[in-house]
Amino acid sequence: MNIIVCVKQVPDAKDVRLDPKTNTLSREGVESIMNPYDRHALEAAVQLKENYGGTVTVVSMGPPQAEEVLREAVSCGADEAVLVSDRAFAGADTWATTYTLMKAIKKIGTFDLIICGKQAIDGDTAQVGPGLAHRLNIPFVTCIRNITNCEDSLLKAERLMDDGYDVLEIQLPALLTVVKDINEPRVPSLKGKMKAKKISITSMSAEDIGANPEQIGLNGSTTQVVRVFSPEPRGEKTMLTGSVAEQVEQLIEKLEAIQ
Amino acid sequence: MDYFLTEEQQMIVEVAQQITDEKIIPQRAELDEKEEFATEILKDIAKADLFGLYIPEEYGGYGGGCFEVVLALEQFGRGCVAVATSFAASALGAYPILLSGSKEMKQKYLPDVASGSMKAAFALTEANAGSDASGIQTTAVLDGDEWVLNGTKQWITNAGEAQIYSIVAITDKSKGARGASMFVVEDTDPGFSYGPKEKKMGIRASATRELIFKDCRIPKDRLIGRQGMGFITVMKTLDLSRPGIAILGVGLGQAALDESVTYAKQRVQFGKPIISFQAIQHMLADMAIQVEASRALVYAAAKHIAAHQKDMSKASSMCKVFATDMAMKVTTDAVQVLAGYGYMREYPVEKMMRDAKILQIYEGTNQIQRNVVGQELNKEYT
Ligand SMILES: Cc1cc2nc3c(=O)[nH]c(=O)nc-3n(C[C@H](O)[C@H](O)[C@H](O)COP(=O)(O)OP(=O)(O)OC[C@H]3O[C@@H](n4cnc5c(N)ncnc54)[C@H](O)[C@@H]3O)c2cc1C
Numbered sequence: 001m002n003i004i005v006c007v008k009q010v011p012d013a014k015d016v017r018l019d020p021k022t023n024t025l026s027r028e029g030v031e032s033i034m035n036p037y038d039r040h041a042l043e044a045a046v047q048l049k050e051n052y053g054g055t056v057t058v059v060s061m062g063p064p065q066a067e068e069v070l071r072e073a074v075s076c077g078a079d080e081a082v083l084v085s086d087r088a089f090a091g092a093d094t095w096a097t098t099y100t101l102m103k104a105i106k107k108i109g110t111f112d113l114i115i116c117g118k119q120a121i122d123g124d125t126a127q128v129g130p131g132l133a134h135r136l137n138i139p140f141v142t143c144i145r146n147i148t149n150c151e152d153s154l155l156k157a158e159r160l161m162d163d164g165y166d167v168l169e170i171q172l173p174a175l176l177t178v179v180k181d182i183n184e185p186r187v188p189s190l191k192g193k194m195k196a197k198k199i200s201i202t203s204m205s206a207e208d209i210g211a212n213p214e215q216i217g218l219n220g221s222t223t224q225v226v227r228v229f230s231p232e233p234r235g236e237k238t239m240l241t242g243s244v245a246e247q248v249e250q251l252i253e254k255l256e257a258i259q
Numbered sequence: 260m261d262y263f264l265t266e267e268q269q270m271i272v273e274v275a276q277q278i279t280d281e282k283i284i285p286q287r288a289e290l291d292e293k294e295e296f297a298t299e300i301l302k303d304i305a306k307a308d309l310f311g312l313y314i315p316e317e318y319g320g321y322g323g324g325c326f327e328v329v330l331a332l333e334q335f336g337r338g339c340v341a342v343a344t345s346f347a348a349s350a351l352g353a354y355p356i357l358l359s360g361s362k363e364m365k366q367k368y369l370p371d372v373a374s375g376s377m378k379a380a381f382a383l384t385e386a387n388a389g390s391d392a393s394g395i396q397t398t399a400v401l402d403g404d405e406w407v408l409n410g411t412k413q414w415i416t417n418a419g420e421a422q423i424y425s426i427v428a429i430t431d432k433s434k435g436a437r438g439a440s441m442f443v444v445e446d447t448d449p450g451f452s453y454g455p456k457e458k459k460m461g462i463r464a465s466a467t468r469e470l471i472f473k474d475c476r477i478p479k480d481r482l483i484g485r486q487g488m489g490f491i492t493v494m495k496t497l498d499l500s501r502p503g504i505a506i507l508g509v510g511l512g513q514a515a516l517d518e519s520v521t522y523a524k525q526r527v528q529f530g531k532p533i534i535s536f537q538a539i540q541h542m543l544a545d546m547a548i549q550v551e552a553s554r555a556l557v558y559a560a561a562k563h564i565a566a567h568q569k570d571m572s573k574a575s576s577m578c579k580v581f582a583t584d585m586a587m588k589v590t591t592d593a594v595q596v597l598a599g600y601g602y603m604r605e606y607p608v609e610k611m612m613r614d615a616k617i618l619q620i621y622e623g624t625n626q627i628q629r630n631v632v633g634q635e636l637n638k639e640y641t
Contacts, residue, residue: 186303186306186307187274187277187278187281187282187303187307188273188274188277188307189274189306189307189308190270190271190274190307190308190309190312190321191308192308193270193273193274194267194270197266197270
């Protein structure tokens with residue numbers, strides 16, 4: 001089974017601050033990490049490979065330094081790594097991103113399964129997985145929390161729901177996005193680290209993937225970020241505690257006080 | 260301090276560091292409290308290829324030596340000495356095979372030990388044979404094509420968790436020190452069973468049990484090396500493994516220092532962070548000096564041992580004594596710096612102090628190590 005995993009390099013959430021004056025993300029001194037959901041996507045792919053054979057190819061669209069997350073992915077079990085990088089991709093929204101990834105994946109070749117994280121923790125859109133499936137014209141299922149079996153191009157998996165989970169059979173080729181419950185990502189292995197150091201990462205430019213210049217980067221984006229701002233802090237909360245009767249009493253007291 | 264590690268050695272440190280920070284430290288308090296064996300963490304260590312560090316490449320390992328093991332154990336020791344002990348005891352159990360076993364024996368066991376799918380243990384100690392191994396009463400008698408084992412081993416780390424056991428038994432009592440031999444016993448061998456799990460002061464997430472042999476029959480080819488060479492293999496094994504115990508002291512001491520400095524900077528008394536009191540500062544400085552000195556000695560000893568397999572005893576004993584006495588002192592001081600909070604189980608330093616004590620006892624007490632250094636000096640100055 002050939003599996004493609006899409007990974008994104010994101011700023012480490014615990015370091016990110018919004019500059020209160022300019023309302024832009026202040027990235028100074030912020031470390032870059034692999035999007036946490038993508039670590040779970042990669043682990044799911046590596047486990048499938050270990051159980052059913054095949055290869056895992058990681059692909060990332062991003063600036064040259066995104067190579068770091070690709071090497072990290074190799075140290076955690078990926079076999080091949082592809083960096084899709086070009087100045088012309090800058091400013092891409094999720095629409096242009098899915099186009100670019102689709103072109104890159106077509107260039108990579110055949111696949112049975114694509115796995116993405118549910119969302120990236122910087123943009124939080126959760127659109128790229130489903131959008132990519134749409135571009136490739138393959139079925140997709142989001143929020144997978146468990147993959148139970150894979151035989152004869154039929155994948156059995158569980159989708160997380162608000163009130164439980166769905167059990168699904170998915171015909172491959174398909175695309176899945178995964179939630180964190182799916183697994184506990186492994187740390188890099190020694191052999192993996194040595195391989196990651198040596199591996200030559202395939203780099204693809206806009207020209208390499210045969211992208212239409214009108215569909216990539218800012219040109220290809222149908223949305224634009226006009227302004228980034230911190231939401232107004234919500235009003236102060238008070239939690240009432242005690243038995244129901246006590247809480248009701250407290251509530252009435254508070255309401256009467258407002259009157 | 261910069262010890263000028265090679266790129267690959269640095270990678271070993273990074274892999275072990277990440278396991279320690281992400282897998283060991285978040286779980287250590289609970290494992291200790293429940294006295295639970297760290298099965299899942301050892302699987303993580305196996306997936307990261309670290310069980311094979313010291314095993315030659317031809318048997319599926321990384322092909323490193325004493326120093327590479329020390330680098331990994333330093334990180335694990337910083338996280339939890341119990342988990343680190345389980346890892347180290349597996350190496351201790353595999354060393355006799357590596358040092359004295361036949362090619363067939365190595366081929367049979369070492370690839371699985373390297374992958375971490377098979378854990379090992381080492382069994383020397385008995386009720387009447389602690390520091391004095393000549394008190395061993397477990398016997399092995401050849402009967403046709405099989406050895407028949409009888410006796411009980413005591414306080415064996417990884418007992419009940421490991422799949423193979425390197426054990427010492429008397430094969431010819433009349434020959435004294437040349438009358439002991441080593442054998443591999445497998446978990447499933449008939450006549451082999453375990454005692455109940457011991458309740459310990461520290462390293463509670465490690466498993467310590469008796470091994471009980473009642474007419475336990477094992478194939479003839481389970482003899483490690485030659486008959487009568489048991490104690491020689493034991494000595495070589497322990498010389499090779501002791502830097503691993505020493506470095507647990509360094510990792511543990513470093514962890515205690517880290518906790519102490521962090522706490523001392525934030526704890527305010529008399530209107531000032533306690534780190535501003537000279538009494539505390541000097542204590543922290545002494546801790547840092549001792550940890551660094553121990554690290555330097557253990558690294559040097561491990562490198563010496565890797566290069567001079569015939570002359571290991573003194574270096575091995577020296578570093579074990581120095582670094583483990585240091586760990587006891589530094590962890591005790593860490594509890595003093597945190598004082599009442601340090602004494603509470605909510606903070607990690609009380610566990611560190613409980614865990615430190617074993618390092619001065621197992622793999623030869625620190626008194627016995629001083630005997631070794633003394634005897635070597637006596638030989639050197641003739
Ligand atoms: C948690 C734990 C795990 C262990 N794991 C293993 C294992 O995996 N495999 C294994 O084989 N063993 C294991 N042991 C046993 C351990 O190695 C012994 O406890 C140790 O060698 C000391 O033996 P003893 O406890 O019988 O002390 P004793 O030998 O009875 O010593 C008592 C005291 O006398 C001192 N002493 C004894 N002889 C001399 C001397 N000649 N000169 C000066 N002082 C002396 C000692 O230093 C000590 O202070 C383990 C023990 C523990 C507690």
